[in-house]
Amino acid sequence: MKSCMPDCRRECQDRVLRWSERYRPRIPREWRLCRFCKIAVEDEIHALLRCTITPGLTELRGRFLADTYAACPMLVDTWDRLDDEDRLACLLQLPILDSRLAQYVHLVLELFRAAPVYVPPLSLWYTPL
Numbered sequence: 228m229k230s231c232m233p234d235c236r237r238e239c240q241d242r243v244l245r246w247s248e249r250y251r252p253r254i255p256r257e258w259r260l261c262r263f264c265k266i267a268v269e270d271e272i273h274a275l276l277r278c279t280i281t282p283g284l285t286e287l288r289g290r291f292l293a294d295t296y297a298a299c300p301m302l303v304d305t306w307d308r309l310d311d312e313d314r315l316a317c318l319l320q321l322p323i324l325d326s327r328l329a330q331y332v333h334l335v336l337e338l339f340r341a342a343p344v345y346v347p348p349l350s351l352w353y354t355p356l
Contacts, residue, residue, distance in 0.1 A: 254347075262345045269345070274335055276311045281338055291331040298323050 261269040264280040279285055296303050299321055309317060318328050 258347045260345050260347070262339065262342045265345055269339075272311045272315055274339055275332065276314055284335065284338055287331070287334055287338075291327065294327055295324060298327065 256268060259268050259270075261267055261273055261278055261280075263282075263284075264278055267273050267277065274281075276288070292306075295318070296306075302317070305317075306314065318324055
């Protein structure tokens with residue numbers, strides 16, 4: 228019995244950790260539009276820094292940025308000169324903002340989780356890429 232336990236454990240781990248796409252159709256990145264604005268691809272940067280259609284997100288982002296500027300005044304001068312990727316990288320590199328950023332990300336993800344994911348029209352599913 229002991230000799231088969233490691234094999235069984237390894238087999239179970241492989242099944243749990245293996246990424247399977249066989250039951251899901253591949254969705255091209257450009258089709259993964261924001262569930263709120265349906266204009267831009269919904270990714271982390273769009274959700275955290277760009278989307279302005281999401282109900283309540285603009286106010287939440289405004290409060291977060293005001294809190295961020297208060298904690299790190301040097302960002303006020305440089306924020307407008309950075310593109311969104313650099314803005315997110317900057318926020319991630321400042322330890323003083325860790326808890327604020329974590330709370331903001333959590334609240335944004337809760338807003339997005341509360342809305343259904345945008346699914347492109349069926350006609351797009353059957354057109355060649």
